[in-house]
Amino acid sequence: MLIVGAGPSGLTLGVSLRRQGIDCLILDRLETPSPYSRALGLHARTLEIFSALDVLAPIRKASRLLKGVSVYGDKGFLFDLDLTTLKAPFPWVLSCPQSQVEETLIQRYKALGGEMLRGVELLDFTQDGSRVTARIRQGAQVSTVESAILVGADGVGSTVREQLGIGYKGVDYKEHFLLADVPWKAPWREDSSHGFLQEAGLLVALPLPNGWRLIMATDEEPGEPVTLDPFEERLGSILGEVPALGTAHWLSQFTVQRRLAQNYRRNRAFLVGDAAHVQSPLGAQGMNTGIADAFNLGWKLGYYLKGYGDGRLLDSYEQERRPVAEKMLYGVDMLSRASLVKLPLLRRSRDSLLKMAGSRPGIATRLLRTASQLDVHYRNSPMVTSGPEAELGWRHQGPLPGDRLPDAAMRSVRTGHLHQLHDLLKKPVHHLLLQLSANPEHNEKLVLYAFSDRLGQDYRERAHLTVIASRHTHEEQIPQEGTTRIWQDHEGEFAAAFGEGPRLWLMRPDGHLGYRAPVGNADHLLGYLDAVLQRVNSE
Structure with missing residues (x-):
């Protein structure tokens, strides 16, 4: 079994396979894991998956537990969501840097006997009725690896997806975003995320295990290196004074895409995670959806490689997971567009709707279950x-x-x-x-x-x-x-x-x-x- 990509999706799949006793090799082009926090929020359904994989305890220890979501407009408070009202074993969000998630999954994968090669690039591969043959490069050395199955967990620029010729259609958002992880002591609840939907633009403040993550939208094209000045200015307009944010742990700028692979499988090759779908980070759905992809695919590959089930079992991966991603992409797109709207009339309408949603428990419950991915179902699957x-x-x-x-x-x-x-x-x-x-x-x-x-x-x-x-x-x-x-x-x-x-x-x-x-x-x-x-x- 060959997995390309050692991010959360690839590692979750590796752990899932190893606990079934399936021989597994993970390749990653990076010599060492990325030290940056990147994705943060782990939702209730993901925590159930991590509990099943016996990695939840160390991840929870390295996280900050978030119990709520608070949203504000130009005129102040709009609504709160209380995550603890979820009917689930883990009714909250864990704020855990992706780097820590990956480290914990790597330890679990290796403890189960999984193999990993770093600094290795997938060049290309071929497949026939019985195997996949991949050409890989490590330094100056090119070699081949044979496997019964190949899974591309290699991100937005997936080599596996490109080699398969699978389309990755979607759109690019025109807005640009700045990100800063800072050792700041914010004046807000530290067990809640905070969103500010204001005339000056979107600002999101997320508690980290140590400090805060700040994300703000900007109309300015990427150019000069990112500094803390724009964040201090935006926070000053919210708080009435300019805060001292300290020395940033990480500064970055990014744009957002919304894309979905036309297929998740071609014969003996599969796609999971960002190789299959990518979206705005608002709502923190991307990493969670990729982890759920891997958990769905893992047991099916394990059964198949042990000689149980047939092609219908493998087909059901795309039949079940692609509609989930399609729905998720639509929901996150609506959330992003509503958060970034500029016209005063539209903003006032949006704020009124948000206030109404916050005052109606039924609507709040549905929002929470959707965001936490607890309501994901496969009722249309031929396998149920x-x-x-x-x-x-x-x-x-x-x-x-x-x-x-x-x-x-x-x-x-x-x-x-x-x-x-x-x-x-x-x-x-x-x-x-x-x-x-x-x-x-x-x-x-x-x-x-x-x-x-x-x-x-x-x-x-x-x-x-x-x-x-x-x-x-x-x-x-x-x-x-x-x-x-x-x-x-x-x-x-x-x-x-x-x-x-x-x-x-x-x-x-x-x-x-x-x-x-x-x-x-x-x-x-x-x-x-x-x-x-x-x-x-x-x-």
């Missing part, structure tokens, strides 16, 4: 489905096929230990959740024993069984034979999110729902597993 009776009586109860599964507190019946449902994601397999009724009937017990036997024999590497008992069920009523994990709904969170049983829920390795049905559809579920996860070639 319901059983033939799944729509009878409980269509609006619980997640639909393709949705991210909600988390819930669970208690092990055997050990008494407390767990979270998302803890299952630490094992990169499908997890069949057999939800029992409050008083399990005979047919539920028969299904339990049948699945315990069949999954253990035929799907040991791909599907594990977890029995979910109602919190109202007495322990002596819970069948315990023939299964390895029996959890009980600890505080009713599972029933609140999924409805009452008896039901079948098949959680994919990326935490999305692959299949749902009443317990009576057990045979149909086994047919689904056969169709989606069957062995198609030898290891």
